[in-house]
Amino acid sequence: xxxxxxxxxxxxxxxxxxxxxxxxxxxxxxxxxxxxxxxxxxxxxxxxxxxxxxxxxxxxxxxxxxxxxxxxxxxxxxxxxxxxxxxxxxxxxxxxxxxxxxxxxxxxxxxxxxxxxxxxxxxxxxxxxxxxxxxxxxxxxxxxxxxxxxxxxxxxxxxxxxxxxxxxxxxxxxxxxxxxxxxxxxxxxxxxxxxxxxxxxxxxxxxxxxxxxxxxxxxxxxx
Amino acid sequence: xxxxxxxxxxxxxxxxxxxxxxxxxxxxxxxxxxxxxxxxxxxxxxxxxxxxxxxxxxxxxxxxxxxxxxxxxxxxxxxxxxxxxxxxxxxxxxxxxxxxxxxxxxxxxxxxxxxxxxxxxxxxxxxxxxxxxxxxxxxxxxxxxxxxxxxxxxxxxxxxxxxxxxxxxxxxxxxxxxxxxxxxxxxxxxxxxxxxxxxxxxxxxxxxxxxxxxxxxxxxxxxxxxxxxxxxxxxxxxxxxxxxxxxxxxxxxxxxxxxxxxxxxxxxxxxxxxxxxxxxxxxxxxxxxxxxxxxxxxxxxxxxxxxxxxxxxxxxxxxxxxxxxxxxxxxxxxxxxxxxxxxxxxxxxxxxxxxxxxxxxxxxxxxxxxxxxxxxxxxxxxxxxxxxxx
Numbered sequence: 001x002x003x004x005x006x007x008x009x010x011x012x013x014x015x016x017x018x019x020x021x022x023x024x025x026x027x028x029x030x031x032x033x034x035x036x037x038x039x040x041x042x043x044x045x046x047x048x049x050x051x052x053x054x055x056x057x058x059x060x061x062x063x064x065x066x067x068x069x070x071x072x073x074x075x076x077x078x079x080x081x082x083x084x085x086x087x088x089x090x091x092x093x094x095x096x097x098x099x100x101x102x103x104x105x106x107x108x109x110x111x112x113x114x115x116x117x118x119x120x121x122x123x124x125x126x127x128x129x130x131x132x133x134x135x136x137x138x139x140x141x142x143x144x145x146x147x148x149x150x151x152x153x154x155x156x157x158x159x160x161x162x163x164x165x166x167x168x169x170x171x172x173x174x175x176x177x178x179x180x181x182x183x184x185x186x187x188x189x190x191x192x193x194x195x196x197x198x199x200x201x202x203x204x205x206x207x208x209x210x211x212x213x214x215x216x217x218x219x220x221x222x223x
Numbered sequence: 224x225x226x227x228x229x230x231x232x233x234x235x236x237x238x239x240x241x242x243x244x245x246x247x248x249x250x251x252x253x254x255x256x257x258x259x260x261x262x263x264x265x266x267x268x269x270x271x272x273x274x275x276x277x278x279x280x281x282x283x284x285x286x287x288x289x290x291x292x293x294x295x296x297x298x299x300x301x302x303x304x305x306x307x308x309x310x311x312x313x314x315x316x317x318x319x320x321x322x323x324x325x326x327x328x329x330x331x332x333x334x335x336x337x338x339x340x341x342x343x344x345x346x347x348x349x350x351x352x353x354x355x356x357x358x359x360x361x362x363x364x365x366x367x368x369x370x371x372x373x374x375x376x377x378x379x380x381x382x383x384x385x386x387x388x389x390x391x392x393x394x395x396x397x398x399x400x401x402x403x404x405x406x407x408x409x410x411x412x413x414x415x416x417x418x419x420x421x422x423x424x425x426x427x428x429x430x431x432x433x434x435x436x437x438x439x440x441x442x443x444x445x446x447x448x449x450x451x452x453x454x455x456x457x458x459x460x461x462x463x464x465x466x467x468x469x470x471x472x473x474x475x476x477x478x479x480x481x482x483x484x485x486x487x488x489x490x491x492x493x494x495x496x497x498x499x500x501x502x503x504x505x506x507x508x509x510x511x512x513x514x515x516x517x518x519x520x521x522x523x524x525x526x527x528x529x530x531x532x533x534x535x536x537x538x539x540x541x542x543x544x545x546x547x548x549x550x551x552x553x554x555x556x557x558x559x560x561x562x563x564x565x566x567x568x569x570x571x572x573x574x575x576x577x578x579x580x581x582x583x584x585x586x587x588x589x590x591x592x593x594x595x596x597x598x599x600x601x602x603x604x605x606x607x608x609x610x611x612x613x
Contacts, residue, residue: 049481050331051547075474076461077549078575082562087299110545110562121560121573123547127458127472130479134547134560155460158583166295181288181612190296200300 025131026052029071036067043112055112055136061120062147062173064135069152073124073133079149079159081139081167083118084109087193089201114138118167118192120146122156145170166191234451237279237591253281258597260289269582269608273589273597280597283589285582290612298572303329303403303539306569310559311397313576314610317356317553319348319388322401325572327483328548328561329403332541336483341405341531346485347418347522348391348400349550350515354425355384356553357512360605361432364505367602368445373436380428383421390414403539405532415523422516429513437506446502450588450600453499460587461580464555465511466604468495469503476551484550489521501596501603508605540567554578554610578610 026046033054034041040060045053056064084107107117116138125132139146148171149156158180160171165179168189179186188195254275260268268289274282294313298306310325311318323345330336337345362377385395391410392398400407436442452462457470467474475493477486494510496503543565549558555577564570581604588604589597 047546053545074455074458076459076580077556077558078461078560078573078580080560080573082571082573086564108564110543123558123560123575127474130474132547134545153459153461154456154587155462155580155583158579179288181291190293193299195296197296197300 025129029131029133030054032071033064033067036071037064040064045111051132051134053111053134053136055114055138058137058139058146061137062149062151064137065122065124065149065152065156068124068133068135072126072128075125075127076149076153076155077123077125077132079120079122079156079163081118081120081163081169081191082110083167083191083193084114085117085193089196112136117141118144118169120163120169122149139169143170144168145172147172148174150174165189168192234448234591239591256594260286269606269611271585271589271597271601273594275594278593280589280592280594283586283597285585287582287608287611290608292609292613294613295572295574298569300568302567303541303569306572307399307401308397310574311399312609313574313613314356314552314554314557314578314607315396316359316607317352318394318396319352319392319398319400320356320550320552321557322399323349323484324548324550324552324557325559325561326401326403327550328546328559329539329541330483331546331548332544332561332563333403333535333539334542335404335533335535337405338530338533339485339527340529341533342483343485343488343522343526344391344406344410344531345401347519347526348388348398349484350519350522351384351388351418353515353553354512354519355381355388357508357515358384358425358428360508361429361436361505361512364602365436365442367598368442370436370439370442373432376428376431376435380425383424387414387418387421390417402532404535405530409531410526415526419520419523422520426513426516429509429516433509437509443502445596445599446500446505446603448498448500448502449596450501450592450603451499452584452588456584456587457499460584462555462584463577463580464551464553465507466504466555466581468493469507470499471495471497476549476556480549482548482550485522485525486518488525489518491518491521501599504603504605538567540565541569549575552577554605554607555581557610574613576610576613578606578608579613582606582611 029052030044037060040057041054042057043055086103086105088103118139120137120139122135123132137146146169148160160174161177161180163169164171164177165182166189171177256273256275259270270286272284272286273280294309297309306325307322310321313321358377358381362374365373388398389395391414392400452470454470454472457467457472473493473495478493491514494507496507541563543563545562547558547560549556557577558575560573561569562571588600592600
């Protein structure tokens with residue numbers, strides 16, 4: 001039996017992608033963005049032939065989103081946060097039976113640097129040029145607030161709600177910053193590094209160090 | 224406003240009418256309908272609160288979070304190889320596909336690449352998990368509209384694929400088979416021939432399903448022109464995968480990015496549909512299942528000889544850096560933003576799951592539809608709760 005599919009509705013071979021974007025394209029994107037938002041563009045980082053990260057100022061966050069949307073980055077991929085403080089509880093990979101060294105608590109931000117403990121991250125994609133961009137912005141330690149992207153990207157709504165719930169970062173002009181996952185009266189922000197993972201506090205994970213000895217075949221030997 | 228088809232126009236007018244009714248407050252008595260959390264249409268536990276005016280939805284809001292497991296926090300206290308055990312459980316119908324982008328991100332930070340044989344086998348298993356995932360969707364679709372036969376067909380044929388995945392990896396649902404630098408094991412003897420036969424069966428299943436379900440008049444009238452999502456709205460909400468392509472956007476991460484998987488070895492096609500309605504989303508998934516079978520059949524003949532594991536240290540430490548890698552998973556774009564501080568485990572992992580963004584459009588798309596369409600629209604958007612809540 002002939003399939004019912006109407007093959008006329010599909011795109012032809014002509015829509016196949018052009019050559020993969022090179023770094024020239026990414027440099028062009030940075031220049032374009034600098035023209036649109038000016039000095040608000042603080043730092044850029046290109047991984048050769050792979051990826052692009054840009055850090056902008058907190059005040060220009062909403063403007064950056066709108067500018068990139070106008071520049072062709074119409075696909076909203078995700079938005080989230082990151083807490084650069086090292087976890088005061090360790091990483092869970094240490095031997096729980098051994099004495100631990102003091103943890104170095106200096107905050108060191110990743111690519112494109114930064115001045116604050118927490119940053120907001122977002123990712124946009126240009127579906128025509130097949131290129132993505134990761135954006136970063138600092139949020140103040142005392143008063144972690146940044147502008148909402150919901151004006152430019154309606155899909156940012158849920159992502160910002162999640163980020164607010166998990167990191168305690170506020171979003172100006174967000175329509176509805178309710179919790180997504182946790183009860184409304186939950187205290188603390190789970191993805192901040194100083195929020196303890198209680199299950200791990202109660203019983204440390206052996207990690208790579210297998211603290212329990214393997215069962216031995218003593219019974220067989222005795223008999 | 225961009226160009227709209229007649230159907231899109233109608234849907235737009237309906238939503239405008241719903242808006243107007245909200246503002247004017249005509250003298251109809253509204254009613255709040257609560258769907259779920261336990262409902263067959265929700266693939267897990269999702270609750271939907273809908274405010275109704277007569278038969279029409281004027282406002283709807285999904286309530287997620289019944290299955291939040293905190294994977295992003297849990298990854299921070301695990302080593303890189305241990306994380307794959309967790310992320311297997313995000314989209315539990317296509318588990319192997321969840322592992323691949325994370326492993327690729329770790330490999331990118333370590334600046335290593337899996338050997339060609341591992342890459343091809345990875346791609347094959349990736350597509351097999353897509354087939355296992357989407358064939359359940361194709362069967363389940365009928366159940367939402369009261370057709371019971373397709374689900375039996377789907378479960379019958381999906382079983383073959385699960386057997387293949389089990390044969391190669393040892394796990395039916397959670398293979399945990401992908402390793403940094405390659406794969407855990409090589410393929411077992413006779414697996415390739417077996418897979419070829421199963422793929423032919425699955426192409427037959429697609430034809431059968433198409434004629435049984437997609438050709439059905441009731442199915443078409445319940446799906447055509449319902450839940451229309453225009454392309455610009457779809458992009459703004461971050462819809463991905465088949466949902467995006469059903470709105471006429473020609474974008475597929477398998478083709479449109481330079482990634483260490485072997486899709487360029489096969490001759491296949493990215494399907495798009497201009498309508499953006501429920502029917503288009505289902506139809507695209509059906510076509511993609513067929514394409515996946517073709518990809519697998521072609522790749523099976525091209526598995527190069529060689530090792531399946533590149534040389535990696537016994538204790539894996541990932542150098543300091545950040546990477547974001549996403550792949551075209553059964554549900555859409557799934558990506559991991561991995562930040563490493565040079566330790567044994569990741570410093571932070573942001574999981575970009577497809578269903579989370581796909582579901583965030585529901586308040587928009589459900590506005591103005593009629594009550595029976597809620598279930599079909601949700602079914603056509605296709606989400607898995609583990610993928611929303613993580």
